[in-house]
Amino acid sequence: MEQSMRDFFLFLAKNKALTKAAKKYGLKFGASRFVAGEDIDQAVAAIRKLNEEGLVVTIDYLGEFVDNKEEADYMADNCIQAIRAIGREKLKSQLSLKLTSLGMDISDEVIMNNMRRVLDAAKEENIFVTIDMEDYERCGKTIEIFKNLKKEYDNVGTVIQAYLYRTEKDIEDLNDYHPNLRLVKGAYKESQEVAFPVKADVDENFKKIIGMHLMNGNYTAIASHDEAIINWTKEFVKENNIPNDQFEFQMLFGIRDELQRRLVKEGYKMRVYVPYGTDWYGYFMRRLAERPANVAFVAKGMISK
Numbered sequence: 001m002e003q004s005m006r007d008f009f010l011f012l013a014k015n016k017a018l019t020k021a022a023k024k025y026g027l028k029f030g031a032s033r034f035v036a037g038e039d040i041d042q043a044v045a046a047i048r049k050l051n052e053e054g055l056v057v058t059i060d061y062l063g064e065f066v067d068n069k070e071e072a073d074y075m076a077d078n079c080i081q082a083i084r085a086i087g088r089e090k091l092k093s094q095l096s097l098k099l100t101s102l103g104m105d106i107s108d109e110v111i112m113n114n115m116r117r118v119l120d121a122a123k124e125e126n127i128f129v130t131i132d133m134e135d136y137e138r139c140g141k142t143i144e145i146f147k148n149l150k151k152e153y154d155n156v157g158t159v160i161q162a163y164l165y166r167t168e169k170d171i172e173d174l175n176d177y178h179p180n181l182r183l184v185k186g187a188y189k190e191s192q193e194v195a196f197p198v199k200a201d202v203d204e205n206f207k208k209i210i211g212m213h214l215m216n217g218n219y220t221a222i223a224s225h226d227e228a229i230i231n232w233t234k235e236f237v238k239e240n241n242i243p244n245d246q247f248e249f250q251m252l253f254g255i256r257d258e259l260q261r262r263l264v265k266e267g268y269k270m271r272v273y274v275p276y277g278t279d280w281y282g283y284f285m286r287r288l289a290e291r292p293a294n295v296a297f298v299a300k301g302m303i304s305k
């Protein structure tokens with residue numbers, strides 16, 4: 001039952017007509033629990049509040065699967081607007097983005113131009129940019145683009161998903177670049193040809209790649225709400241004398257707030273992924289897929305709005 005709900009929401013996440021419709025009608029169905037607002041001012045207010053509580057941030061202007069140059073350029077302009085706002089307001093925030101929002105599916109020229117525009121602005125403001133990882137179909141290309149950009153910029157990183165079979169090899173290959181990587185379980189619907197179908201195997205692979213990347217001496221963001229993974233990491237770093245400034249924990253805005261604050265109190269770096277914008281639909285559907293209990297919020301949202 002749980003698996004079919006998950007598949008249903010991941011299927012809905014890719015629906016283009018619903019994505020378009022959702023943009024017109026504002027944050028609905030309880031999406032504001034996971035999305036900081038529709039414009040940069042609301043996002044800035046949310047970040048300031050988190051910073052005051054000792055949490056650092058990575059901001060994300062929501063958008064994905066853009067199929068025309070005009071929109072991709074507009075998305076890049078919005079990323080730059082976010083970068084300037086972080087600089088101007090002196091916020092403790094990095095930036096995250098999706099390559100399909102900046103033109104990856106259009107052409108190499110569009111995506112590279114937009115990424116260079118964003119990374120140049122980010123460099124000026126001393127801001128680190130993480131390239132989110134999307135579906136498997138785009139994983140190889142995302143890593144190639146990341147490698148090319150990493151040769152030109154030192155303020156760029158990407159994400160590696162523990163549910164993919166290819167991941168262990170990617171961690172090995174990427175070590176030549178000594179990258180700052182965000183490690184996650186993986187949020188898309190993938191076939192068992194390419195991804196572990198059983199959660200326990202994903203969790204084991206997650207621990208394996210966290211250990212590998214840390215032991216290679218690289219900066220590692222452990223992005224998970226899973227307390228077992230977090231506790232395992234705490235033990236691992238202690239046993240292997242890995243300093244606190246070689247890693248950080250990351251979680252999504254609105255998820256396990258109490259655990260986020262507890263980690264700050266314990267002295268760990270804790271970064272919150274703060275998404276904002278009108279293109280909230282696909283992101284929201286993936287959050288529902290991760291935890292069917294969240295559907296209760298949707299039901300409540302539908303009744304009250």
Ligand code: FDA
Pocket residue numbers: 131132133134159161182184185186187188223224225226227250251252255256272273286287288290291294
């Ligand atoms: P798991 O799903 O096992 O959840 C552990 C516990 O956390 C649950 O029991 C529940 O208590 C809580 N929880 C988890 N998800 C929840 C939710 N939606 N609502 C409420 N509670 C929830 N993925 C990807 O493919 N590409 C990417 O670029 C990113 N980027 C990214 C950045 C950051 C900062 C985070 C935290 C996560 C991502 N992800 C991602 C998503 C990631 O792949 C994964 O889908 C989610 O983090 C859920 O997996 P957990 O590791 O939290 O464990």
